[in-house]
Structure formats: C-alpha cells, structure tokens
Amino acid sequence: MGNQEELSLDLEKLEKARNRFISEIAKNIHLYNITSSIGRLYGTVFFSEEPMNLDDMSEALGMSKTSMSTGIRALSNADMVERVWEKGVRKDLYKTEKDWYKSFSNVFINRWRNATELNMGAIKETKEMMTELYKETEAEEIKRKVDRDLDKLTEAEAYYEWLNEVIALFETGEIFEIVPKKSAQNNKHSS
Amino acid sequence: MGNQEELSLDLEKLEKARNRFISEIAKNIHLYNITSSIGRLYGTVFFSEEPMNLDDMSEALGMSKTSMSTGIRALSNADMVERVWEKGVRKDLYKTEKDWYKSFSNVFINRWRNATELNMGAIKETKEMMTELYKETEAEEIKRKVDRDLDKLTEAEAYYEWLNEVIALFETGEIFEIVPKKSAQNNKHSS
DNA sequence: AAGTTCGTACAGAAAAAACTGTACAGACGT
DNA sequence: ACGTCTGTACAGTTTTTTCTGTACGAACTT
Known part of the structure; x- marks a missing residue:
C-alpha cells in the first residue's frame, strides 16, 4: 500500500x-x-x-x-x-x-447568581406588598393567609441565601481548596 | 364600604x-x-x-x-x-x-452526574481508539497529532474527575458542612 | 355488570427556536 | 477615494418544542 x-x-x-x-x-x-x-x-x-x-x-x-x-x-x-x-x-x-474549571465556574456562577438575585428581589417586593396588605386589611382570613405566605417566602429566602454562598464558593475560587484541581498525569500510550 | x-x-x-x-x-x-x-x-x-x-x-x-x-x-x-x-x-x-435545598441538589446532581459519566466514557473510548491508531500508524504526522489529542483528552479527563468530586459534595450532603443551611428567622410584619 | 371518574398516550395545531441567505457597515489595502 | 474583505443584523424558512383535544384503560361506585 x-x-x-x-x-x-x-x-x-x-x-x-x-x-x-x-x-x-x-x-x-x-x-x-x-x-x-x-x-x-x-x-x-x-x-x-x-x-x-x-x-x-x-x-x-x-x-x-x-x-x-x-x-x-x-x-x-x-x-x-x-x-x-x-x-x-x-x-x-x-x-x-x-481552563475548563474556569469555564464551568463561569457558567455556573452566571446562571445561578443572576437567578438568585432576581428571585431574592422578587421575594423582598412580594413581602413588602404583603406586609402592607396585612396592615391595611380588617379581615382575619386575609391576615391568616398573609401570615402563611410570609413564612413560606422567608423559607425561600433562607434557601437563596444559602445558594448565594454556594455560588460564592466558586466565585472566590474557595472551591479549589475544598476540591483541588486534578493534575493531568502524563499519558504514555501504554496499553 | x-x-x-x-x-x-x-x-x-x-x-x-x-x-x-x-x-x-x-x-x-x-x-x-x-x-x-x-x-x-x-x-x-x-x-x-x-x-x-x-x-x-x-x-x-x-x-x-x-x-x-x-x-x-x-x-x-x-x-x-x-x-x-x-x-x-x-x-x-x-x-x-x-426542602428547596434538596430540590436544588437533586437537580444539580442528576444533570451533571449523568453528563460527566457519559463524557468520561467517551474520553476513555476516544483515547483507546487513538492509542490503537498510534501503534498502527507509520506516519510521523499522525503520531504527532495523536499525541496532542491525547494530551488534550487527558486534561479534559482531569477536569471531569474534579467535577465528579464537586458533585459528590452535594450527593453526600457534605456541602452543608461547608455552607450550612440558613434557618429562616421569624417574620414579624415589622416595617 | 354498568356507569363514572381520573390520568395519560397520542396525533395534530400552535408557538418558539434554530438556521440560512441577503444585505450592509466598518476596516483594510491600494 | 475606491474596491475588497470580514462580521453580523435581519427577515424569512425550516425544525423543534409546547400545548391541546380526543380517546382509552384502570380504578372506583352503585
């Protein structure tokens, strides 16, 4: 040949x-x-x-x-x-x-950071609207409902705070102290 | 009214x-x-x-x-x-x-675990194909190319190993020792 | 056993996303 | 200054995804 x-x-x-x-x-x-x-x-x-x-x-x-x-x-x-x-x-x-680590981190950070920020903002606003309503209303039924909703939102808020800190792990690079980068061992065509 | x-x-x-x-x-x-x-x-x-x-x-x-x-x-x-x-x-x-923490973890784990596994499998196979080719070929040019490719793949592999460990952090719940869950402080309609 | 009620498989319609070709603005070379 | 080259905006087409209506099997009621 x-x-x-x-x-x-x-x-x-x-x-x-x-x-x-x-x-x-x-x-x-x-x-x-x-x-x-x-x-x-x-x-x-x-x-x-x-x-x-x-x-x-x-x-x-x-x-x-x-x-x-x-x-x-x-x-x-x-x-x-x-x-x-x-x-x-x-x-x-x-x-x-x-640097695939960086690519991953960037994508992870960008996607979640953005979402958590928006969601936390929305929670804050929603809470304000509800607190306002609580003050204004006379109806016990409304007060009860608002109370429950506010509790739920507070729980959600706690979660987002946690998520924010997880994201920060990647943002600051602290994650690499917890899970160190792997060094690629040399490759030698050995079967 | x-x-x-x-x-x-x-x-x-x-x-x-x-x-x-x-x-x-x-x-x-x-x-x-x-x-x-x-x-x-x-x-x-x-x-x-x-x-x-x-x-x-x-x-x-x-x-x-x-x-x-x-x-x-x-x-x-x-x-x-x-x-x-x-x-x-x-x-x-x-x-x-x-449990929003769990929901997040589950989604995170499922999505990435699956992908890393498949990708690592593909890398392994690709490496095998290339190592085979390296042994068979006479052409220096091919050997050189294969060499470079294998290095690239090895780097990618290292990254996936790292990612796997990151995923494990969430899978085992170890992440909660690093970033503890936030407790929702009680909400009291205070302006 | 016959009649209801409920959830979902499936085929088709509607909506969204990906992709292409044309056209054009800006940068470069002469 | 003029022509050429390069990247991308945009409108239209193709492909994919989402959503709906119909129909049917399983479970329950009488």
Missing part, C-alpha cells in the same frame, strides 16, 4: 476518533445552555491544531457562516472559547478556552 | 402579591430544565393553602388538564413537587416539596 493512501486512511481514523468525543460533547452541552450544533463547533475548535476562523468553521461543519458567527459568540459569552490574535491575519481567530 | 366588597378587594391584592413572585419563578425556572408555564404551575401550587389536584391546576392556570398532568410529572421528577394522600380523595393531590 502506498504511503499516501495509508496516510489518508489514518487521517480518517483520527477524524473518527475525534468525532466520538465531539458527538458526546454535543450531546451534553445543553447543560451550558448551548445548542448541540454549536457543541459540535466547540468540539471541532477543541481538536483543531490551529485557531480557526469563521470560514474554516463553516466549511468544517457544513453550516452557514452566520451560524458560526452567532455560535462562536455564544461560546465566547460562556467563556468556552477565546479570540486570539495573529500577526497579519485579518479574520477573527478562535481557540477553545483551556 | 361593605365588608364583603373589601374582602374580595383584599383577596385580589393578595393574588397580585403572590403573582409577583410566581412570575419571577416562571422566569428563572428554566435553570431546572422546566418550562416557564410549568414554573407558573409550581408557583401556584407553592402558594396554595391546600394540595391541588389536576382540575384545580387546570382551572387556576387556564391550561389543559393534559398539560397539568405532564407538567406536574416534570416537577415531580425534579423533586420539586410531591404527591400527597388524603383520606377519601380519589384525585391525585400535589404540594410543593418544602
């Missing part, structure tokens, strides 16, 4: 192996609020030896350049991909963010 | 206040992989003084009973709602799960 043929056969095998992992990423990336197709994009950039531009991506995935543009922005917002600069290259180049 | 009129006016105010919080829940519940409408369902059950059946829910939200059925199942699977039994009542009754 000619060397050239063999090479392209091996390249195909490599592609297949890469694809195994890319497909799995695509399947699970919805956890980061990212579409499966854009998950494939992530995987493709992940394995790429060079940073990729939008046209590369478009060709590699057989999708429109527009989709690549919006997709890469989504990945960028989630800190999963970053833009790199290369001398003399006009096109935007992207590579995957190497 | 008649007492009756005033009562219904106050009830309306109560409804409005409740709605403020319900709407916020609906807006953020997608974090638990639950639809905004079903988020409203959750909020409605949350404030309800009695456990609700499917017909109650359907009427309260103006949605079909079918949707209530599938919606409550989604909430139930996420451990956000639980079925309660009442003597002599044939319809299924539901109330919200009071």
Whole structure:
C-alpha cells in the first residue's frame, strides 16, 4: 500500500476518533445552555491544531457562516472559547478556552447568581406588598393567609441565601481548596 | 364600604402579591430544565393553602388538564413537587416539596452526574481508539497529532474527575458542612 | 355488570427556536 | 477615494418544542 493512501486512511481514523468525543460533547452541552450544533463547533475548535476562523468553521461543519458567527459568540459569552490574535491575519481567530474549571465556574456562577438575585428581589417586593396588605386589611382570613405566605417566602429566602454562598464558593475560587484541581498525569500510550 | 366588597378587594391584592413572585419563578425556572408555564404551575401550587389536584391546576392556570398532568410529572421528577394522600380523595393531590435545598441538589446532581459519566466514557473510548491508531500508524504526522489529542483528552479527563468530586459534595450532603443551611428567622410584619 | 371518574398516550395545531441567505457597515489595502 | 474583505443584523424558512383535544384503560361506585 502506498504511503499516501495509508496516510489518508489514518487521517480518517483520527477524524473518527475525534468525532466520538465531539458527538458526546454535543450531546451534553445543553447543560451550558448551548445548542448541540454549536457543541459540535466547540468540539471541532477543541481538536483543531490551529485557531480557526469563521470560514474554516463553516466549511468544517457544513453550516452557514452566520451560524458560526452567532455560535462562536455564544461560546465566547460562556467563556468556552477565546479570540486570539495573529500577526497579519485579518479574520477573527478562535481557540477553545483551556481552563475548563474556569469555564464551568463561569457558567455556573452566571446562571445561578443572576437567578438568585432576581428571585431574592422578587421575594423582598412580594413581602413588602404583603406586609402592607396585612396592615391595611380588617379581615382575619386575609391576615391568616398573609401570615402563611410570609413564612413560606422567608423559607425561600433562607434557601437563596444559602445558594448565594454556594455560588460564592466558586466565585472566590474557595472551591479549589475544598476540591483541588486534578493534575493531568502524563499519558504514555501504554496499553 | 361593605365588608364583603373589601374582602374580595383584599383577596385580589393578595393574588397580585403572590403573582409577583410566581412570575419571577416562571422566569428563572428554566435553570431546572422546566418550562416557564410549568414554573407558573409550581408557583401556584407553592402558594396554595391546600394540595391541588389536576382540575384545580387546570382551572387556576387556564391550561389543559393534559398539560397539568405532564407538567406536574416534570416537577415531580425534579423533586420539586410531591404527591400527597388524603383520606377519601380519589384525585391525585400535589404540594410543593418544602426542602428547596434538596430540590436544588437533586437537580444539580442528576444533570451533571449523568453528563460527566457519559463524557468520561467517551474520553476513555476516544483515547483507546487513538492509542490503537498510534501503534498502527507509520506516519510521523499522525503520531504527532495523536499525541496532542491525547494530551488534550487527558486534561479534559482531569477536569471531569474534579467535577465528579464537586458533585459528590452535594450527593453526600457534605456541602452543608461547608455552607450550612440558613434557618429562616421569624417574620414579624415589622416595617 | 354498568356507569363514572381520573390520568395519560397520542396525533395534530400552535408557538418558539434554530438556521440560512441577503444585505450592509466598518476596516483594510491600494 | 475606491474596491475588497470580514462580521453580523435581519427577515424569512425550516425544525423543534409546547400545548391541546380526543380517546382509552384502570380504578372506583352503585
């Protein structure tokens, strides 16, 4: 068999192996609020030896350049991909963010921090409305209902305070003292 | 003003206040992989003084009973709602799960545990395929590429091991030693 | 056994999201 | 200044998800 043929056969095998992992990423990336197709994009950039531009991506995935543009922005917002600069290259180049811990933390923080803040705000407002009502009303029935509701809201509030502190664990990096980063031991092709 | 009129006016105010919080829940519940409408369902059950059946829910939200059925199942699977039994009542009754900490943990664990497991499996397989290829191939170029890929995969693996341990924190409840549950202080209508 | 009541499977309708092609603004090279 | 290249806004199309109405099986009542 000619060397050239063999090479392209091996390249195909490599592609297949890469694809195994890319497909799995695509399947699970919805956890980061990212579409499966854009998950494939992530995987493709992940394995790429060079940073990729939008046209590369478009060709590699057989999708429109527009989709690549919006997709890469989504990945960028989630800190999963970053833009790199290369001398003399006009096109935007992207590579995957190497620090997966950071990517996870960022996504985790952004998603939950935002929600807890909004929810706590809503609880506060709701409580105010209810307290107001409690003062105004004459009806015992209303007072009783408001009382119960306020208790429920207070419980919810306690939970959100806890969640906020959990989030802070990741924000401050304290989590890495509790669960230290794993160092990747060297890989040596041993069977 | 008649007492009756005033009562219904106050009830309306109560409804409005409740709605403020319900709407916020609906807006953020997608974090638990639950639809905004079903988020409203959750909020409605949350404030309800009695456990609700499917017909109650359907009427309260103006949605079909079918949707209530599938919606409550989604909430139930996420451990956000639980079925309660009442003597002599044939319809299924539901109330919200009071332990929000548990609900959060369950969702967190289920979502990420599953993904990490699958991803780690995929990494293992991909590595095997690549190691095989490394042994077979003659081409230096392929060997070089495989080498780089294996390093990348090993890094990813380390990350997933870390994530697994983080998940375990919630699974074992150890997280509550690190960030203790907040006790809801009593609420006393004080301005 | 016959008649109700209840929950849900399933198919189709309605709504939302993902994706594409066109078009255009801004940056660059000449 | 003019033409070219690059990224993205936007409108329209395709795909996916959510929601509804019908229909039916299981459990209960009489």
